[in-house]
Amino acid sequence: MTLLRRYGTLLALALIVAVFAVASPGAFGTVANLVNITQQMSLLAIVAIGATLVMVVGEFDLSVSAVVSFAGIAAVSLFGAGHGIAAVFALVVIAALAMGTVSGFLVARFAVPSFIATLAFGTVIGGLTFWISDGATLFSGIPPAFRDLGRGTVLGLPVPTLWLIGTAVIAWLLLDATEFGRRLYAIGGNREAARLVGLPVRRDMIIAFALSAGLAALAGLLLAARLGSAHPTGGGGYLLSAYAAVFLGMTAFREGEPSVPGTLVGAAIIAVVSNGLTILGVPSFLQDLMTGAIILAAVLVRQLGRAGD
Amino acid sequence: MTLLRRYGTLLALALIVAVFAVASPGAFGTVANLVNITQQMSLLAIVAIGATLVMVVGEFDLSVSAVVSFAGIAAVSLFGAGHGIAAVFALVVIAALAMGTVSGFLVARFAVPSFIATLAFGTVIGGLTFWISDGATLFSGIPPAFRDLGRGTVLGLPVPTLWLIGTAVIAWLLLDATEFGRRLYAIGGNREAARLVGLPVRRDMIIAFALSAGLAALAGLLLAARLGSAHPTGGGGYLLSAYAAVFLGMTAFREGEPSVPGTLVGAAIIAVVSNGLTILGVPSFLQDLMTGAIILAAVLVRQLGRAGD
Amino acid sequence: MTNAGEGRQPFLVLAGVSRHFGATRALDGADLEIAPGEVHALVGENGAGKSTLIKLLSGLHQPGGGAILVDGAAASIAGPLAAEALGFRFIHQELNLVPQFDTVGNAWIGRRHPHRGPFIDRAAMRARVAAVAARIAPDLPLDRPAARLTPGQRQMAEIVRALMTDARLVVMDEPTSSLSEAEAEAERLHAVVRQLSVSGTAVLFISHRLDEVMALADGYTVLRGGRTVGAGRVKDIDRAGLVRLMSGGPASAETLPKAARLAPSGDIALSANIAFGPAGSHAVIEIGAGEIVGLYGLVGAGRSALLKALWGALPVVGTIRLAGRPLAGGPAGRIAQGAVYVPEDRRREGFAGALSIADNLALAHLSDFRRIPRLPLPARGQIHAFARDVGTRLRLVAASLDSSPLTLSGGNQQKLLFGRWLGRPIRLALIDEPTRGVDVGAKAEIHGEIRRIAASGAAVIAATSDIEELMALADRVLVMNGGRIVADLAGAVLTREAVVAAAFGHAPRSHPPQPNRAAAVA
Amino acid sequence: DIAVLTPYQSSVATNQMIKVFEEKAKTAGWNATVVDTRGDMGQLASRIEDVTAAKVGAIVLVSVDPKQIQDQVSAAAAAGIPVVAIDGATAPGVMLNVTSDNFELGTKLSDFLFDKLGHKGNIVKFYYSAHPGVHQRELALDAALKTNPDIKVIAEHYMVVPGPIDDARKTTEDLLKSKGDQIDAVWAAWDEPAIGAQLAIEADKPDSKIIVAGIDGNPQAVELIKSCSHIKGTVSQDFDAMAGLAADGLTKILAGEKPEKAELYAPAKLITPETLGVTCP
Numbered sequence A, B: 001m002t003l004l005r006r007y008g009t010l011l012a013l014a015l016i017v018a019v020f021a022v023a024s025p026g027a028f029g030t031v032a033n034l035v036n037i038t039q040q041m042s043l044l045a046i047v048a049i050g051a052t053l054v055m056v057v058g059e060f061d062l063s064v065s066a067v068v069s070f071a072g073i074a075a076v077s078l079f080g081a082g083h084g085i086a087a088v089f090a091l092v093v094i095a096a097l098a099m100g101t102v103s104g105f106l107v108a109r110f111a112v113p114s115f116i117a118t119l120a121f122g123t124v125i126g127g128l129t130f131w132i133s134d135g136a137t138l139f140s141g142i143p144p145a146f147r148d149l150g151r152g153t154v155l156g157l158p159v160p161t162l163w164l165i166g167t168a169v170i171a172w173l174l175l176d177a178t179e180f181g182r183r184l185y186a187i188g189g190n191r192e193a194a195r196l197v198g199l200p201v202r203r204d205m206i207i208a209f210a211l212s213a214g215l216a217a218l219a220g221l222l223l224a225a226r227l228g229s230a231h232p233t234g235g236g237g238y239l240l241s242a243y244a245a246v247f248l249g250m251t252a253f254r255e256g257e258p259s260v261p262g263t264l265v266g267a268a269i270i271a272v273v274s275n276g277l278t279i280l281g282v283p284s285f286l287q288d289l290m291t292g293a294i295i296l297a298a299v300l301v302r303q304l305g306r307a308g309d
Numbered sequence C: 001m002t003n004a005g006e007g008r009q010p011f012l013v014l015a016g017v018s019r020h021f022g023a024t025r026a027l028d029g030a031d032l033e034i035a036p037g038e039v040h041a042l043v044g045e046n047g048a049g050k051s052t053l054i055k056l057l058s059g060l061h062q063p064g065g066g067a068i069l070v071d072g073a074a075a076s077i078a079g080p081l082a083a084e085a086l087g088f089r090f091i092h093q094e095l096n097l098v099p100q101f102d103t104v105g106n107a108w109i110g111r112r113h114p115h116r117g118p119f120i121d122r123a124a125m126r127a128r129v130a131a132v133a134a135r136i137a138p139d140l141p142l143d144r145p146a147a148r149l150t151p152g153q154r155q156m157a158e159i160v161r162a163l164m165t166d167a168r169l170v171v172m173d174e175p176t177s178s179l180s181e182a183e184a185e186a187e188r189l190h191a192v193v194r195q196l197s198v199s200g201t202a203v204l205f206i207s208h209r210l211d212e213v214m215a216l217a218d219g220y221t222v223l224r225g226g227r228t229v230g231a232g233r234v235k236d237i238d239r240a241g242l243v244r245l246m247s248g249g250p251a252s253a254e255t256l257p258k259a260a261r262l263a264p265s266g267d268i269a270l271s272a273n274i275a276f277g278p279a280g281s282h283a284v285i286e287i288g289a290g291e292i293v294g295l296y297g298l299v300g301a302g303r304s305a306l307l308k309a310l311w312g313a314l315p316v317v318g319t320i321r322l323a324g325r326p327l328a329g330g331p332a333g334r335i336a337q338g339a340v341y342v343p344e345d346r347r348r349e350g351f352a353g354a355l356s357i358a359d360n361l362a363l364a365h366l367s368d369f370r371r372i373p374r375l376p377l378p379a380r381g382q383i384h385a386f387a388r389d390v391g392t393r394l395r396l397v398a399a400s401l402d403s404s405p406l407t408l409s410g411g412n413q414q415k416l417l418f419g420r421w422l423g424r425p426i427r428l429a430l431i432d433e434p435t436r437g438v439d440v441g442a443k444a445e446i447h448g449e450i451r452r453i454a455a456s457g458a459a460v461i462a463a464t465s466d467i468e469e470l471m472a473l474a475d476r477v478l479v480m481n482g483g484r485i486v487a488d489l490a491g492a493v494l495t496r497e498a499v500v501a502a503a504f505g506h507a508p509r510s511h512p513p514q515p516n517r518a519a520a521v522a
Numbered sequence D: 001d002i003a004v005l006t007p008y009q010s011s012v013a014t015n016q017m018i019k020v021f022e023e024k025a026k027t028a029g030w031n032a033t034v035v036d037t038r039g040d041m042g043q044l045a046s047r048i049e050d051v052t053a054a055k056v057g058a059i060v061l062v063s064v065d066p067k068q069i070q071d072q073v074s075a076a077a078a079a080g081i082p083v084v085a086i087d088g089a090t091a092p093g094v095m096l097n098v099t100s101d102n103f104e105l106g107t108k109l110s111d112f113l114f115d116k117l118g119h120k121g122n123i124v125k126f127y128y129s130a131h132p133g134v135h136q137r138e139l140a141l142d143a144a145l146k147t148n149p150d151i152k153v154i155a156e157h158y159m160v161v162p163g164p165i166d167d168a169r170k171t172t173e174d175l176l177k178s179k180g181d182q183i184d185a186v187w188a189a190w191d192e193p194a195i196g197a198q199l200a201i202e203a204d205k206p207d208s209k210i211i212v213a214g215i216d217g218n219p220q221a222v223e224l225i226k227s228c229s230h231i232k233g234t235v236s237q238d239f240d241a242m243a244g245l246a247a248d249g250l251t252k253i254l255a256g257e258k259p260e261k262a263e264l265y266a267p268a269k270l271i272t273p274e275t276l277g278v279t280c281p
């Protein structure tokens, strides 16, 4: 029972994988497919890790999807303007950090609820993205070397997976093993107390928002690299899924707090379910039904384990 | 300054209306157009009022958009099966109330975070909607009398506006003038305290979720009536806008509490801005930019008024 | 008394400071002087402005007027960091821990953590905290999240936090209000205060326990209505003198003698035989109509858990009967049967910040305030009339009954929890820390109300950490330890010494609890 | 097993193509499953990887430009899985693309409207450049505008998807308020915005002479044409033919043959009140 309570959602993930592997040993259960899932979940997980940082301080960043779209469009246009890969990467990430800083500033300085601040600011970013792209999908001028940042394998692991591993390790250490991370959790747990002991609440919150936007931009760049094109609303699908991953993760470990390992479990559940259901050839509408039901079950498993408390 | 603090967002709405009226006296500033705006905001506002009820108890209902889509599709299919208008209305609303009850039960009984519970359950509802509609837009067999529930005017006011007025008045009385409303605010303010003074916390939360789904279904029915067709993802656009309205409204009255008048102001700001910008002929991308900026300004006005505290 | 600070020059002087919140003059010309190594008591009625004064020192609020002088120079304390830099440490009245952090984590927030390489060193963090905790609170669980500590344990965690580093001034806003006065807890804190004083650290101490003040402090300052109305050496004043200064009138009878009340009738009103809460907790209780039973124990002994269990807010196994009828249906069912409950943690369990003071008072029985009895529409007028009545009976100091309870001072918040049950028939009262943080005057009122409730034939159980209160109020005392009732003291054997001894687990058990034969004992 | 993948299943046109293809698949004895990614290209790429891993018999992409997911398409082709596109484009790895020429659809629509207006007047444009096919129609309009200097675009609106009907309706309501007297026609890049525009005109300016036209031959639009609404035309893509051609092509491919051409065009025809045999006042 304690096991169920502490690791319920993780057990649910294991169970889901096991069920699919039995149902489809030849396709789902292969090492190649499991490795591929890590690649498929990587962009979502990177966005979700960014969202996790902001959730840790108790806020929402709803501009992540706008930043994902922006990063792809901005990158392809910059390539069109003749810039090199390193320059494009740097420019786009810096622009995103600046955007995150603005969101963070609005929330931390003016106490605007983050939900509305980032939603509105995301709309602004969306407008900017449309302006740059003229609303069209951009294809041309992407250097192959850039595309390789989002595809192929290195040492047998897909490149996006490697990006994810890097991001996750850094974010995890940042949150769990540094003073900055402790401060973020303290701010999220009791902002008043954090203020009372003189933590730099505003500065840390702004940094969290900036990092969230930076990671969304990274995901956007990798998405453009992976697809070889950039779509002005290409990040739209990431918003709710990223938060689904974070919230699933919150039920996975610790006392219902957002955490990097939790978010990874959450993103993995989402990725495994859609991969597995597609491989099993489940029709679309049933996929939705089952995805929703499986996520609910994954959360409930843990809550049932807690019922004894 | 106090005025700015207490009614900042309302003043912002007035200011926005004034600016548009000056910029376009002949088109925006006419009575006909202002009346038309009330019609354009009505469905969004109805959904947002439902979301407000759930926000009052401190939770999110992210399944509202799925319920909007479901209601339209279910209604048109039921018409196809030969049912009458009253029966269809009743069946769809009852189905939605049942769905809301399930969400509410998951949240109140199992303490599943509402964000993930309603997101997942919304996915299930989406799957159901796809199943019923086979993914197609449905339009045949809608009786004209049903369509009249979503269009035309009565006593000079557009029919959707009348629905909105009715909904808003009832919801407002419910929240502000009944014991139920008092209990909801108490639950939202401090759930543990509410439980300890013997309030029926679970039951009230479940009712709030059920009402939210019921109102979303009403909006979905009116949308189908208004468009003469139902689209399996027709409610998709309502989710974020509804919460934008609620959060805008939270900065409008009371001390940051969700409220019906606040949500109306929020929905009005959203509707006025999009109407005004379209009438002024502002290009699409600039519309996004400006919508975001205006909403941010509307929230900031009030927060600036508070800066003195 | 340490006599430290005697004759030394004050290093901290507040001269005529004021601070207004809208129309409320929380501070209106307050003076305060503290010398190095002095233990200084700040006393005053609820709402006198004590906590507000502390907040000026900690940089949370800025003074609206007057001056703060440190070492003779005007200092502006811009924020918590500035206060920390001056060497000031604070234990605020409303506890401020991060709920999901354990004691170790909480102790380190805002401090430079020990590092190993680029990462924080958890072992070193724990070792430092354990060293500090060993002095003050050896029983405090260091690895349990604050959210799952009892209020008393949380208070200790705060104290540990404040004493982690050396300081010039340690400010404690009612640090002992949920600590038992038995040697282990409040006493241990007192010892620490004396140690600090000897090592030259000044201590500014706020408490409504005047005996504690008399025993511990060197100097005192009395605030009334935001103004300093008296200051001096404690050895030059007596308890009655302090009360006179605080209330501005004669030292009225603080508490009525027990004899002023009718003897309990002897009918059994409440009988319970339950297992509840943390594993191993078990209680057999019988209480007569009109009887006031005190519940005593050390921090974490299980008093609150027992009361919650009786209130139906915790899962229980066993039977609870009120006047022979089983109590059921959770808190709502108990209210319907005439039971009431006052929680101990006012912030987390007490009231809803979103509602006004008046609405919070009416919350537990909204249906009593209907315009038309059958329609669930609350009548604002009736709610306000009720709130006004409660306010006068308990001397509530509030700017307006329509404002949020969060704007009230700590003691006044406490009054709300009690006040919501006044004025209706009560058959069972479960009261957890009835007067935590309440000033002496209001304490007498609350005690009076409790007696009135008992006199009307109700069974009353009051858990308290204040042994003065326990002795003054209770006809019979149950002492808990480790989730069980270890002593049942009444009449001649009910002495302070017996109670304290029982709390530590080496008590002569007058009625050893025997769950199986509970019925026969009656 | 055949995997049918699309990002736009809930769009009327796409939905119709899929329906028809599913029927043809059934008669051919294939087991077709449809996967929809709700407009998300990244998801679509992942799902193609999945069905490739599942070693399906063939992949059919509907309403998506394979170039947007080139790597995954190439990988599928390399794994020996034939890839066929409907309403897509040719690309490496795609054995057959059956489509209507979107540029031609746009030209047909523009010419129809301009003829109706006598090559002089003001139009409102509803477009959606993010979809490469729909974008082609917009380019066709631009080309047609060059040769018709007297036609002016006095307002344009980038559609909100999902919810295009309601969006077009609201926008048209607003435009009728500000420019109602100047608008002569509404050019809709597909039928859903046209339906929205029609709803607004019917409610706010039922007597106006504004003409609305779109593309797709959406049944609701056809119905509205039949009932003499403001929608006067839609350029119908022959979805039956497209899905049929795709199914035939796939049959050949599965039998080991190569399709004669990598790209097949289904004819498009204009639907107007006249072609439907109704006379409107």
Ligand SMILES: Nc1ncnc2c1ncn2[C@@H]1O[C@H](COP(=O)(O)OP(=O)(O)OP(=O)(O)O)[C@@H](O)[C@H]1O
Binding pocket: C021, C024, C025, C026, C027, C044, C045, C046, C047, C048, C049, C050, C051, C052, C053, C093, C397, C398, C399, C406, C407, C408, C409, C410, C411, C412, C437, C439
């Ligand atoms: N943030 C605030 N807004 C409005 N009024 C306030 C606020 N903080 C304090 N007050 C008011 O200022 C007065 C002094 O409060 P303060 O908390 O300093 O009292 P206190 O002496 O600490 O009382 P207690 O013994 O009950 O803790 C009270 O009347 C209180 O209602």
Ligand SMILES: Nc1ncnc2c1ncn2[C@@H]1O[C@H](COP(=O)(O)OP(=O)(O)OP(=O)(O)O)[C@@H](O)[C@H]1O
Binding pocket: C147, C148, C149, C150, C151, C152, C153, C178, C278, C297, C298, C299, C300, C301, C302, C303, C304, C305, C306, C344, C465
């Ligand atoms: N939520 C919880 N989870 C785990 N243990 C808990 C929880 N709440 C309380 N405890 C433990 O249960 C025991 C009894 O707690 P209780 O609150 O009843 O003590 P108490 O006698 O009221 O003490 P205090 O004087 O601190 O209020 C304590 O050891 C406490 O640490």
Ligand SMILES: [Mg+2]
Binding pocket: C050, C051, C052, C093, C173, C409, C410, C411
């Ligand atoms: Mg105080």
Ligand SMILES: [Mg+2]
Binding pocket: C150, C151, C303, C304, C305, C344, C432
């Ligand atoms: Mg207790």
